[in-house]
Amino acid sequence: MRTFSDATALAAAAGEHLGHSAWHSVTQDRIDRFAAATGDHQWIHVDAERAAQGPFGGTIAHGFLSLSMLPLFGAEVYTLETPPAMGINYGLDKVRFLQPVREGARVRDGVELVAAKETPKGLLFTMRHTVEIDGGERPALVADALVLLVP
Template sequence: MPTLIPQNQIQEFIGHTTEPTDWLKVEQQRINEFAECTLDRQFIHVDPEAAKATPFGTTIAHGFLTLSLLSHFAEQLQVGIEGIQMGVNYGLDKVRFINPVKVNSNIRARAKVLDILEKNPGQYQLKLEVTIEIEDESKPALIAEWLFLQFV
């Protein structure tokens, strides 16, 4: 469910945490296609037989694949200033890959509003701490500080 933040209540939403998104299964085909796009064909990602001999016991998703799936989850997270006309990705302040995503794992995202700054009239910068969780794992796959510009 979208979180629309009234312009006169911005400070009240600092610290707000969204509901988690739906789960997404990370299958070998997605990992292989990402390997082809990025030319990162390291065996730990694309060779199930060789990956069995690693501490993970199976292939794992690229960290950057997991990070790139933030774009998929953003639609469900939907945190925005009321009256938003447009929003753009402004970048990342910090990314930490904490736990590998093993093939066929389910992942989802949740976000916490860290800061909202009105950079110019009608132009807001949102900083979200986004966590990608792995189903049945105690540690998340990654935590990132993600920046957006929104225009009202």
């Protein structure tokens, strides 16, 4: 984990790769709980028997499940010794789901600080997340997340 003294020190790392999260297993239980939380019960996610006959040979995680893990991953990649008063998920730019995550796969995130910009409300960071699949040739997703740190 990379440690920065504060948001200003983090901003000075713009253009750098900050590191990787730990590997996390995407279990059927996690997929099912996400389906229950979102109401997305499509068979490719929750019906193991039918999905075994489908295009992926088994169930796959929702793309939005992988995307929802970004805060978990980010917390494993970097920290601030002096945290801001508030951190806000400000939005996403250019999200691409490149490869399905099969049930039982392990994923991790590589985080690059693309840009840091001072705004009247605080520092706005653009973090590029590349979620890798253990043993996969292509990432599961690439997304630019916008995070506003309010002093």
